[in-house]
Ligand SMILES: Nc1ncnc2c1ncn2[C@@H]1O[C@H](COP(=O)(O)OP(=O)(O)OP(=O)(O)O)[C@@H](O)[C@H]1O
């Protein structure tokens with residue numbers, strides 16, 4: 001394991017580098033000059049008011065949104081317009097959406113096997129083994145043959161996490177993974193995410209779950225109006241934010 | 256008028272059966288051609304391929320605005336002439352009524368199926384495409400394994416309804432002197448003078464087949480309503 005790691009020359013570099021990122025929708029600046037570095041193994045929680053650009057930022061990292069200016073480098077590969085670069089970045093970046101986005105016509109295990117089969121070119125048996133192993137990890141392997149619509153929201157989101165992990169990504173992006181869930185299901189998804197963090201996964205999570213942020217985040221990044229306004233370790237940030245905007249925001253989500 | 260005598264229908268059954276077989280095989284063949292081309296047409300429009308999508312749009316509009324019987328005539332007279340020109344000697348090459356019917360129905364239905372599929376493509380949730388992107392699936396795999404299967408499922412009741420109409424429309428092949436179910440019934444009726452019995456028998460067959468198919472459509476609708484989340 002140690003040796004295998006030493007082979008990768010990019011290992012010493014951060015997992016993600018975002019420099020002077022600008023993203024426009026028409027004439028509207030959704031992101032203006034965002035700079036962010038994510039170290040290997042680092043867990044970042046991204047928060048901020050609605051419309052501040054959190055989703056846009058993480059969606060730029062796997063090129064679901066195409067950025068207009070600036071540089072994004074993921075695991076040593078810079079995101080350009082070249083399909084090859086985009087695909088190689090997407091292979092290393094897993095994403096979990098607020099609305100799960102499972103494939104409704106495929107069973108749970110087929111959801112998990114599709115990309116490993118088609119993108120990684122794994123043989124059927126290996127893709128199946130991997131899918132079952134990861135479904136077991138998120139404790140949903142006994143539902144493997146069911147269809148997404150037959151599962152609860154919390155179960156669906158855990159399947160979505162397993163599906164992303166089946167590509168063996170080096171970093172996981174979460175876009176408000178628990179905000180579409182009923183309160184009683186939030187916990188099971190957060191627990192899964194905590195376990196993933198404890199395994200050493202690099203994570204960028206857009207979430208307002210402060211308990212989760214306190215428990216796993218190495219850094220909390222606060223955004224407003226398309227910029228990063230403040231960042232710091234969770235205990236400091238939640239106790240005594242530096243900026244007025246962060247104070248206002250924290251007051252709102254607490255009450 | 257004489258009292259009805261349905262024993263005549265039993266005697267005529269083998270001939271009616273051969274007519275029905277033609278109707279059914281035309282329906283199946285036109286369905287396959289129509290779905291294949293219709294899906295392609297819908298994808299061309301969905302991807303907004305510049306010139307091609309305009310060509311397809313005009314084609315679909317044209318086919319949907321003229322009666323099928325006119326299209327049948329066209330193809331029957333035009334295709335041999337075009338083929339003759341293509342082959343170089345300029346003399347029309349007859350294509351045969353069966354092929355003409357097959358190609359015409361296929362091309363005609365393609366216009367209708369493509370509209371159904373085009374609307375279905377628009378109804379697929381944006382999140383499905385994003386999930387595919389996030390998993391690094393190629394555009395081909397995205398459409399092949401994720402998008403189109405969902406479209407076919409959602410649209411299957413409408414596609415089937417359209418196919419029932421197609422089945423009934425195959426009776427128009429009499430203009431090409433082909434003998435389908437209705438054609439067979441009508442020919443026999445003129446021979447034996449039993450118009451009422453023959454047309455009643457033909458109507459019964461259409462009724463039975465169409466209502467069986469409609470039942471199937473209804474069950475599909477129910478099934479996908481239960482499975483839910485198809486949007
Ligand atoms: N496809 C788009 N077209 C136009 N404007 C967009 C688009 N996507 C996002 N925006 C705008 O960009 C801004 C940032 O959006 P983004 O979704 O990144 O915010 P967010 O911080 O994730 O908010 P939320 O907490 O509501 O999810 C918003 O003002 C939004 O209206």
Ligand SMILES: [Mg+2]
Nearest residue numbers: 054055056175
């Ligand atoms: Mg968002």
